[in-house]
Amino acid sequence: MKKNISLILMGVGGVGRQLLQHIVSCRSLHAKQGIHLRVVGVSDSKSLVVASDAFTMELGDTFLMEVCRVKSDGASLSTISGYDESKVFTNSESTKKIIDVAAFLGKSTGLALVDCSASSETIPVLTQAVDLDCCIVMANKKPLTSTMEDYDKLISYPRRIRHESTVGAGLPVIASLNRILSSGDPVHRIIGSLSGTLGYVMSEVEDGKPLSQVVQSAKNLGYTEPDPRDDLSGMDVARKALILARLLGRRINLDDIKIESLYPEEMAPSVMSIEDFLGTGILSLDKDIQERVSKASLNGNVLRYVCVIDASRCQVGIQELPKDSPLGRLRGSDNVLEIYTRCYNDQPLVIQGAGAGNDTTAAGVLADIIDIQDLFP
Numbered sequence: 001m002k003k004n005i006s007l008i009l010m011g012v013g014g015v016g017r018q019l020l021q022h023i024v025s026c027r028s029l030h031a032k033q034g035i036h037l038r039v040v041g042v043s044d045s046k047s048l049v050v051a052s053d054a055f056t057m058e059l060g061d062t063f064l065m066e067v068c069r070v071k072s073d074g075a076s077l078s079t080i081s082g083y084d085e086s087k088v089f090t091n092s093e094s095t096k097k098i099i100d101v102a103a104f105l106g107k108s109t110g111l112a113l114v115d116c117s118a119s120s121e122t123i124p125v126l127t128q129a130v131d132l133d134c135c136i137v138m139a140n141k142k143p144l145t146s147t148m149e150d151y152d153k154l155i156s157y158p159r160r161i162r163h164e165s166t167v168g169a170g171l172p173v174i175a176s177l178n179r180i181l182s183s184g185d186p187v188h189r190i191i192g193s194l195s196g197t198l199g200y201v202m203s204e205v206e207d208g209k210p211l212s213q214v215v216q217s218a219k220n221l222g223y224t225e226p227d228p229r230d231d232l233s234g235m236d237v238a239r240k241a242l243i244l245a246r247l248l249g250r251r252i253n254l255d256d257i258k259i260e261s262l263y264p265e266e267m268a269p270s271v272m273s274i275e276d277f278l279g280t281g282i283l284s285l286d287k288d289i290q291e292r293v294s295k296a297s298l299n300g301n302v303l304r305y306v307c308v309i310d311a312s313r314c315q316v317g318i319q320e321l322p323k324d325s326p327l328g329r330l331r332g333s334d335n336v337l338e339i340y341t342r343c344y345n346d347q348p349l350v351i352q353g354a355g356a357g358n359d360t361t362a363a364g365v366l367a368d369i370i371d372i373q374d375l376f377p
């Protein structure tokens with residue numbers, strides 16, 4: 001018998017659109033596995049489109065591809081018209097509508113809320129959905145790095161939440177840590193390079209390219225957050241560090257993490273628009289970073305943006321490291337994570353591979369959705 005996994009996708013940017021494409025292109029693979037992914041709703045920052053009757057209907061593949069087309073043209077979902085089988089809700093109505101659908105489907109057919117936004121605004125929907133027996137799948141790091149209260153709520157039913165893509169994109173970081181933790185093997189230290197953007201930036205600057213140019217390329221390649229300053233400030237890595245630290249049981253907040261920023265306060269989002277930062281502000285940073293890279297190179301070293309979590313520290317910042325070290329050898333958007341535990345003591349468990357990009361991130365989200373199939377009737 002075919003198993004239906006119903007879902008609502010929040011966020012149809014680079015990752016969300018790629019997820020829809022993966023879902024459609026995996027139809028025959030999933031059919032062979034006896035699974036069908038029923039997309040009953042899709043939302044962006046301004047609107048929500050849901051199947052007219054979420055219990056019996058779904059958004060068809062032609063419609064989902066039209067969503068991808070409209071969104072990659074930069075338009076709002078609300079501009080899609082002519083589909084009788086769906087209804088459009090504005091931003092102010094969409095939270096209530098998602099909760100209505102969650103209340104209806106959560107306890108009957110089951111429902112997964114899939115958060116591929118980069119927003120904190122999804123937190124109230126997600127926390128309410130937990131009480132409605134829904135599953136949650138996230139690429140968005142903000143809900144898990146909000147208050148401890150929100151965090152505790154979201155993870156209150158651990159089997160119903162998956163968030164592999166929040167750290168290391170599609171790499172099996174969270175799953176590996178969960179396996180280590182559930183076997184009672186204590187994690188002593190995690191050290192790694194967890195930003196695809198900063199990994200790419202550092203290795204390209206090492207090759208002599210200006211920071212301003214490589215940040216723009218990282219954005220074009222889909223590695224950066226919507227505002228690349230989220231990466232350059234270290235905040236995005238700090239969120240990943242916080243997710244890992246909380247997974248290890250540390251009850252800390254973002255404020256407790258020592259974070260090194262690559263740009264000064266005068267270029268913060270509250271002072272300068274993204275366009276001004278990328279167009280002019282960042283140019284003044286080119287020289288300084290090139291000098292730091294050249295100085296490290298004189299010592300046979302390279303610069304890497306490193307995350308360290310151990311019993312006394314949770315910090316993220318630039319370190320000068322030997323070129324021929326696991327972190328020093330990293331190139332491009334690859335992430336590497338070394339996990340030291342009792343079992344992995346002298347030789348850490350090492351996880352390495354592409355740590356950013358829409359394709360690998362969306363693949364991680366899709367694998368998470370498939371992983372919760374047993375929770376659907």
Ligand SMILES: NC(=O)C1=CN([C@@H]2O[C@H](COP(=O)(O)OP(=O)(O)OC[C@H]3O[C@@H](n4cnc5c(N)ncnc54)[C@H](OP(=O)(O)O)[C@@H]3O)[C@@H](O)[C@H]2O)C=CC1
Nearest residue numbers: 011012013014015044045117118119121139140226356357
């Ligand atoms: N790209 C990568 O390599 C990786 C990304 N991630 C995470 O994946 C998430 C998505 O990234 P990406 O696709 O690049 O980001 P984008 O900026 O391309 O897309 C974000 C999407 O979220 C939508 N959105 C904003 N607010 C809301 C809201 N309140 N409700 C529903 N949707 C909303 C936006 O709407 P609108 O179109 O109207 O602006 C947009 O469609 C981020 O949280 C990122 O950190 C995680 C791992 C790797």
Ligand SMILES: N[C@@H](CC=O)C(=O)O
Nearest residue numbers: 195196197223224225
């Ligand atoms: N902006 C992030 C994307 C993944 O989380 C990064 O560069 O690593």
